[in-house]
Amino acid sequence: MLIGGILVITCKNPVHSALALIVTLLAQASIYLMLYAPFVAGVQIILYAGGIMVLFLFVIMLVSIDRSVRERQFNSQWVVGIIAATALGGLFIAVYTKGKNIFPEHALPVVENDNTQKIAIMLYGQYMFAFEIASLLLLVAIIGAVVMAKKKI
């Protein structure tokens, strides 16, 4: 997954980056399976790797012409970017080495067979309002994307 992530940010061709991102998303779905979350893994594969990345590939084919592959790849502020990312990485290392003892020793090995049912009960029961708002958000996103990409409004 980390190799896929590194390939996303370093490839010259955006199509190669998109394929590396698909590899990263599939690896992340397998890590979700390791965490006993099969429903989230399924949603990730169907929605993310099968929907969003296909959308990205369509737009790459519409937009990226051959000229952009031969240009300079990293922008003019890359030194400051690397310094900021190193500072953030240092912060993460400091937090994780100081607070290492909070987490329990072993991962809980509970195998449950009704993960999807429990998520569905929680989604339609406790998080019903958020569910409706999410559908409204998707409606707004559809209208927004269509309006942004039209030739004349």
Added chain:
Amino acid sequence: MESMLHITTLHYLVLGAALFLLGVIGVLTRRNVVIVLMSIELILNAVNLNLVAFSRMWGGLHGQVFAIFVITDAAAEAAVGLGILIAFFRNKETVNIDEVNLLKW
């Protein structure tokens, strides 16, 4: 076999932090707008990994439900972002972030 490494929650969090760092480097460093949008998706995936790891640690399923909402939100934001990208490309014929300087002083 008794010195087997147990994969604790901390390992998942470190992996999530590494992915987050890669996404941040991608957003701050690349010139191509499409790759910047893909790095934002990397950041969202790192956050999802953190959420699901904590959901496994605490035993409840709230983290996984929130992760599903984050994936939904990422889909909507990717669609709108790519629509903006297409509208921008129609005007300027380039996918360079440095060319987005109409509001510069």
